[in-house]
């Protein structure tokens with residue numbers, strides 16, 4: 023077969039951009055195909071707009087706080103057009119990083135068009151037939167819309183139109199207390215909307231329960247209402263939408279946000295026809311991200327597995343490395359970090375306490391340090407939260423952090439879980455004072471405290487002291 027390219031990448035989100043960019047930087051002849059907007063979900067209707075609205079909401083909240091540190095701010099006046107502009111300015115600012123031009127400069131051919139996989143080595147786009155020994159599918163995911171009675175007859179929001187709102191919701195009802203539901207609930211509440219979250223299970227179900235409880239309590243204090251139950255029926259019209267729950271509640275709001283998870287984008291572009299195996303929610307892949315057709319990879323949100331921008335980027339670079347070097351490159355999730363950007367933030371890496379205990383039982387110990395002992399946090403009057411280090415013996419297998427900027431504090435634990443560092447070196451590192459990251463040193467040192475100040479070192483110190491007294 024005569025190939026037009028070394029690799030074809032379908033999808034210009036975090037996964038596809040990284041895979042295509044990586045191949046191009048190694049000098050391969052790679053084509054990247056994007057059917058909608060370069061940058062995909064993260065840039066256009068995911069991480070970037072959500073973090074931009076969180077920032078606006080934080081500013082409003084700060085102004086709403088009572089006099090603090092002896093300083094009184096004026097009450098916030100939220101002007102929705104300004105919030106909308108801030109969101110779209112942030113997207114526009116970052117867009118050049120992911121643009122067609124940037125990737126062409128890197129050496130990719132970029133085609134704007136919808137691709138169809140037509141054979142083991144063949145992709146059709148805009149009337150062209152492209153052929154390559156390796157194909158990478160990085161088509162992402164879309165909001166899962168649950169089969170709730172009446173939902174198709176009312177206007178509702180998902181992350182795909184939420185950030186386009188030109189008016190502020192008076193009362194936002196959110197179905198789903200997962201990551202999106204919680205980040206958006208706090209943001210809209212802080213910006214002045216009434217907010218109700220409907221969630222049948224535990225909000226932020228994958229996270230450390232103690233940490234999540236702190237966030238839920240904070241949000242309740244800020245006026246978010248939580249309703250336990252499943253949304254089962256929806257009715258109403260623009261401006262007055264009622265959600266009925268299986269617990270018998272009926273909540274009426276001006277706007278409805280659906281945030282109950284994601285569906286992998288896997289149909290309508292040839293995968294079924296080609297017989298590529300699909301799982302429950304995404305393309306089935308092995309640890310090297312190869313599909314059932316081994317020369318075709320699937321990375322990022324479109325395959326089964328965790329759905330996060332840094333995961334998409336990681337898989338993109340792994341696959342680029344495997345394609346360019348020919349060496350197998352497996353993914354490894356033991357040090358997978360994630361963070362939910364509520365206030366306080368909840369950050370996690372590796373196993374939570376609950377999962378670690380399930381897996382290793384009483385071999386697990388947990389060291390907990392509160393920010394109430396961290397002097398920077400005290401000086402800032404921001405002591406909510408804690409760090410929990412999950413250990414198996416002296417080996418770190420997880421860390422859960424709840425607090426201001428918790429997501430920024432994960433890095434040392436990445437190093438220790440992957441074996442590039444350990445609790446002893448972290449516990450003896452010099453860390454600038456006063457910083458919130460001193461909490462990591464304090465926890466790591468706690469793991470060694472009984473040994474360092476144990477009976478043997480004490481005996482030795484006593485012996486040295488006795489010698490000095492005797493011979494000085």
Ligand SMILES: Cc1cc2nc3c(=O)[nH]c(=O)nc-3n(C[C@H](O)[C@H](O)[C@H](O)COP(=O)(O)OP(=O)(O)OC[C@H]3O[C@@H](n4cnc5c(N)ncnc54)[C@H](O)[C@@H]3O)c2cc1C
Pocket residue numbers: 032033034035036037038055056057058059060061062063064065067068069070072135136137138160161162163181202287291321322323324329330331332333334
């Ligand atoms: C509201 C929200 C907030 C989020 N916040 C965070 C966060 O703070 N941190 C984090 O890590 N993650 C976050 N995420 C998750 C993150 O956005 C995704 O995991 C990530 O963007 C997935 O990247 P991807 O490249 O796999 O897919 P996508 O970004 O979805 O890219 C896939 C691309 O493929 C294109 N495509 C699809 N089919 C075809 C076809 N047939 N031909 C050509 N092109 C095609 C699509 O147009 C799309 O551009 C958030 C998600 C949401 C919804």
Ligand SMILES: NC(=O)c1ccc[n+]([C@@H]2O[C@H](COP(=O)([O-])OP(=O)(O)OC[C@H]3O[C@@H](n4cnc5c(N)ncnc54)[C@H](O)[C@@H]3O)[C@@H](O)[C@H]2O)c1
Pocket residue numbers: 168197198199200201202203205220221222223224225226227251252253254281282283284328329330360361362363
């Ligand atoms: N900070 C971040 O990293 C970040 C932020 C936003 C989104 N994301 C990514 O996007 C993904 C999707 O987020 P999400 O919040 O949509 O999904 P999610 O899986 O985090 O949460 C969905 C929630 O909806 C609930 N639910 C399901 N059916 C329901 C019903 N009928 N009524 C009420 N509640 C119901 C579930 O119990 C669950 O708690 C995340 O898993 C994550 O991968 C990441």
